[in-house]
Amino acid sequence: MTQTVLALVLGALFALGTYLVLRRDVVRVVWGVVVMSQAANLYLVTMGGLSGSVPVLEGHGFEGLTDPLVQALVLTAIVISFGTTALALVLTYRVYQGHGTISMEELGAEVEP
Amino acid sequence: MTDLVIAPLLVALATAVLSLFVRPFERLRAGVSLAGVAAYAVVVAALASEVLAGGTMTYQVGDWPAPFGITLVADGLSAFMLALTALVAVPTAIAGLRQVSERAQRVAYHPLFFFMLVGVSGAFLTGDVFNLFVWFEVLLMSSYVLVVIYGDPETTGATLRYVALNLVGSALMLVSIGGLYAVLGTLNMADMSRRLAGNAGVEPAAVVPALGLSAILFAVFALKAGVVPFHFWVPEVYRAAPTPVTAMLAGVVKKVGVYAMIRLVFTVFGGAAIDVSLPGVTGDALGFYGPVLFALAVASVALGGVGAVGRDDLPGLLAYSSISQVGFILLPVAIAATAGESVQVLALTAALVYALNHAVAKSMLFLVVGVIEDAVETVDMRSLGGIAGNAPGLGAAFFVGSLALVGIPPLSGFFGKLLIFDAAVQADALLALAAALGGAIFTIAYTSRAWNRAFWGDAPLSVEGMAPDRVVVGIVLLMAGALVVIGVGFDPVYRFAEAGAHAALDRQGYVDAVRFANATATGGGH
Numbered sequence: 309m310t311q312t313v314l315a316l317v318l319g320a321l322f323a324l325g326t327y328l329v330l331r332r333d334v335v336r337v338v339w340g341v342v343v344m345s346q347a348a349n350l351y352l353v354t355m356g357g358l359s360g361s362v363p364v365l366e367g368h369g370f371e372g373l374t375d376p377l378v379q380a381l382v383l384t385a386i387v388i389s390f391g392t393t394a395l396a397l398v399l400t401y402r403v404y405q406g407h408g409t410i411s412m413e414e415l416g417a418e419v420e421p
Numbered sequence: 422m423t424d425l426v427i428a429p430l431l432v433a434l435a436t437a438v439l440s441l442f443v444r445p446f447e448r449l450r451a452g453v454s455l456a457g458v459a460a461y462a463v464v465v466a467a468l469a470s471e472v473l474a475g476g477t478m479t480y481q482v483g484d485w486p487a488p489f490g491i492t493l494v495a496d497g498l499s500a501f502m503l504a505l506t507a508l509v510a511v512p513t514a515i516a517g518l519r520q521v522s523e524r525a526q527r528v529a530y531h532p533l534f535f536f537m538l539v540g541v542s543g544a545f546l547t548g549d550v551f552n553l554f555v556w557f558e559v560l561l562m563s564s565y566v567l568v569v570i571y572g573d574p575e576t577t578g579a580t581l582r583y584v585a586l587n588l589v590g591s592a593l594m595l596v597s598i599g600g601l602y603a604v605l606g607t608l609n610m611a612d613m614s615r616r617l618a619g620n621a622g623v624e625p626a627a628v629v630p631a632l633g634l635s636a637i638l639f640a641v642f643a644l645k646a647g648v649v650p651f652h653f654w655v656p657e658v659y660r661a662a663p664t665p666v667t668a669m670l671a672g673v674v675k676k677v678g679v680y681a682m683i684r685l686v687f688t689v690f691g692g693a694a695i696d697v698s699l700p701g702v703t704g705d706a707l708g709f710y711g712p713v714l715f716a717l718a719v720a721s722v723a724l725g726g727v728g729a730v731g732r733d734d735l736p737g738l739l740a741y742s743s744i745s746q747v748g749f750i751l752l753p754v755a756i757a758a759t760a761g762e763s764v765q766v767l768a769l770t771a772a773l774v775y776a777l778n779h780a781v782a783k784s785m786l787f788l789v790v791g792v793i794e795d796a797v798e799t800v801d802m803r804s805l806g807g808i809a810g811n812a813p814g815l816g817a818a819f820f821v822g823s824l825a826l827v828g829i830p831p832l833s834g835f836f837g838k839l840l841i842f843d844a845a846v847q848a849d850a851l852l853a854l855a856a857a858l859g860g861a862i863f864t865i866a867y868t869s870r871a872w873n874r875a876f877w878g879d880a881p882l883s884v885e886g887m888a889p890d891r892v893v894v895g896i897v898l899l900m901a902g903a904l905v906v907i908g909v910g911f912d913p914v915y916r917f918a919e920a921g922a923h924a925a926l927d928r929q930g931y932v933d934a935v936r937f938a939n940a941t942a943t944g945g946g947h
Contacts, residue, residue, distance in 0.1 A: 337585050396588065
């Protein structure tokens with residue numbers, strides 16, 4: 309049950325993230341990237357095994373344990389995505405200040421000489 | 422002496438932290454930067470000589486035994502890449518003191534430069550896939566800020582796209598790593614390698630899903646290396662960044678992606694027992710990655726070459742040229758993946774030699790462009806000309822760098838190209854031979870075009886009065902000298918690269934060097 313729900317949630321999150329990344333609005337793109345990296349984090353947690361079996365101990369007679377390793381990994385990943393999200397948001401602000409637009413298309417048009 | 426493995430990381434990290442505190446003092450921060458990068462070069466040289474003499478060295482971080490803790494592995498391949506990094510970082514750091522604006526240096530340039538060096542060194546040394554992700558993030562985050570450090574409107578737009586793209590890449594990398602952990606039950610590369618190979622005492626893992634998941638990882642590495650079809654960020658970012666940063670990005674950071682591909686394909690998946698039965702693909706994991714690598718390499722060589730010929734600005738030309746040159750580095754890697762064992766060492770040696778040549782030549786060319794930008798205030802070839810007559814030092818350096826890219830003896834590029842052709846002929850890879858030949862012709866076309874338009878001909882007024890920065894001109898001349906020295910005294914470089922190639926192919930040696938806590942602990946059970 310948990311697995312089905314989480315699989316659906318993950319699918320929805322990745323779909324939402326992808327949709328947002330493809331938008332023209334820079335802020336939406338940043339949101340999309342944030343949703344995607346959070347989806348990746350959630351995915352990472354599920355990879356520890358939801359049924360209580362731990363990949364590193366599989367077949368060794370340990371049952372009903374949750375893998376602590378993926379949680380440590382996710383903690384690292386969350387901190388990293390927190391930092392990069394902050395940077396991306398500041399950049400968005402600076403882009404708006406400098407160009408007066410947050411449309412990816414208008415920004416792209418300025419780049420080519 | 423295993424502590425030496427972690428020394429490059431510690432030196433770069435200590436310098437980064439120290440330079441945070443000395444930012445306001447101009448002389449002090451320059452001194453700290455120079456001392457730091459010199460110390461980095463010294464410890465890398467010590468590590469490289471130790472590895473070449475005594476074989477692969479490992480360091481278990483925090484004394485946690487493998488595969489439970491993080492293992493740092495310094496083998497021939499890592500040592501070669503670190504040496505390449507040091508060779509580019511030293512001149513770039515000196516040039517950075519002259520070419521980066523005072524304000525940027527005061528704000529954050531020096532700590533970020535060394536944090537990027539920490540990330541690069543960590544990526545080359547780590548033996549753990551998740552740790553590789555962390556080092557990628559360290560170097561990427563520093564590079565984001567380094568690219569946008571001037572904060573003007575032209576750079577913010579480019580950087581935002583660069584950041585968004587790499588954040589998507591990082592999310593995909595996490596997905597791939599999580600999947601690999603679920604399938605293989607380990608994140609240690611040596612452990613993954615022996616599980617995939619189904620070695621004695623270790624259960625044969627589900628190889629096919631692992632291979633599929635590793636393809637996502639491979640795509641992320643290709644994004645970092647900037648090969649076609651993941652190349653579109655390269656020209657924009659290289660133009661936006663200050664030139665010393667571009668020199669590091671093109672010279673070193675790209676090679677991190679190439680290194681990670683070689684490590685993934687040969688060390689981790691090289692021995693995977695698998696029957697791939699896709700149309701046109703047979704055999705093992707190398708048979709799976711070989712055609713992919715080949716397609717990426719040929720497309721990069723071709724599209725990069727065509728793009729470079731059509732550019733009118735020097736940084737854009739050099740950026741497309743690096744797309745093409747990374748294709749040249751991957752071409753022999755593809756040959757090594759598809760050809761028999763007899764050619765593998767030669768082909769990977771060719772890739773490493775070419776990577777070294779490209780790192781030094783391309784970072785030098787970008788520094789030359791930086792000098793032109795500072796002295797003439799334009800890098801558009803349409804409004805340049807006659808630089809060779811007005812600044813002979815710059816002209817000479819650009820000339821040598823171009824010839825190294827083309828591959829004229831006695832420069833280092835000649836041996837790189839020679840080895841690539843040799844490997845292609847020995848492997849009977851006629852298509853690779855044709856691609857390399859066509860790419861070489863494009864290289865001649867765009868370098869001679871840049872030379873004719875910017876360095877020869879009539880000098881406009883702005884060029885006639887140009888006063889190039891003497892220090893940086895001296896540095897680029899030294900780098901040009903290094904290209905000649907590598908070419909003339911090629912034998913030790915060749916042996917170093919060959920040791921790197923052997924290390925990449927010697928999976929058993931890599932697994933043995935990591936020294937797992939208890940050989941039966943992960944397979945036999947207690």
